[in-house]
Structure formats: C-alpha cells, structure tokens
Amino acid sequence: DAMVIQNPRYQVTQFGKPVTLSCSQTLNHNVMYWYQQKSSQAPKLLFHYYDKDFNNEADTPDNFQSRRPNTSFCFLDIRSPGLGDAAMYLCATSASRGPSYEQYFGPGTRLTVT
C-alpha cells in the first residue's frame, strides 16, 4: 500500500544534542510537509518542500532545518533541542501544492527531550 512512513516512532534526545527525524513516502508526491504538534494543541506547519523548493513558515525557529535528498525522503533536523521542542512531529505529503490537494499524514514521531 502506498503510504507515508516516519522513523523512529519514538525518539529521546538530550537537551542540546542534535537529532534527525525521518519521513519517507511511496506515493510519489511532489510536496512534503513537517508539522509540530505539542500536547493538546493543533498541529502547526513548520515548513514544506515543493519538489526541491524549500518553504519555511515565518515563525519557524532557526533551530529547525529540513533536507529533501530525493522525492521519497525528507528529514527534519533539530540542531539544539530544547525542552520546549518536545512534541509530536508529523510528516505529510500531497500530490501538488495548493488548497485543493489533500494531505496524507504519517504516524508521527514523538520526541522527548531530557
């Protein structure tokens, strides 16, 4: 089945220690998104890639970076995690960019910062 896969499902990192979260997709979609969801809050978009074109949300901290080496994979790098970065990180894809295209979500990676 075509799907969005996130690894690992659970990640524990230490305060200030860089961490990378992974997302892959078999849908061959052009657009990949990273959302952050803190406890009891709505998911919030961090950035998205349209093909190789990186689009950062204005309020995404510089501590968050992303890489998309090919169509199938996208990585979220947190350079110096703080306690406030503990959250669920959701990856999503869509066939193209724009409001008419449905986004498909992965199962998420829950990040704990100790």
Place this chain on the structure above:
Amino acid sequence: KQEVTQIPAALSVPEGENLVLNCSFTDSAIYNLQWFRQDPGKGLTSLLLIQSSQREQTSGRLNASLDKSSGRSTLYIAASQPGDSATYLCAVPYSSASKIIFGSGTRLSIRP
C-alpha cells in the same frame, strides 16, 4: 485570516449514543474540509474529506456535513462505541498557501 474552532474541547457520552462534533471556520471560501482522528500519542488518521461542492460524506457510522455559508461542519457518529474514544480534529486548507489550518480538537470519551 482563516480560524478553525472546535467546541466543546472535551465530550463524554455513554456507549450506544449518537453524537455530533462541531467545527466552525471564519472564511467560507474553502476548497474542502477534512476530519481526522488522533489516538493518544499517535499520528493523524484521515476519516472524511468533504469537497466544497459537497454537502456531506459518509463512511460507515460516520457522517460529515458541510455548510460553507454558515462556516460550519459537523461530524455525526452513530451508535458510539468505546473504541471511538479519541481526539477528533477538523482542518481546512489555507486559501492562498500550501498548509492546513487545524482546529484544536474535541477529545471524545465513550463510557462503557
């Protein structure tokens, strides 16, 4: 600016009851509206997507309606079961950008 609101934030009902979850949005110029389910500590599962031209969508015991003019959507769950306990989020695409605006969800608890 599009805002999405879900009230109530939490709801508890006995098993077997039919129930309605509410979602409202401020900008009626939407392309579609999507309902998601989220179990504790898990990712999002898409339940239903209603296109702007549709008034409702059904999947099993779930029925979602859309009234663009009033800026409202409802998710109707028939014959609720304890396994329906989860947080339900609605979301609409932002009109001029590639992102979804989510409501903060309704946490549903079905009592056996």
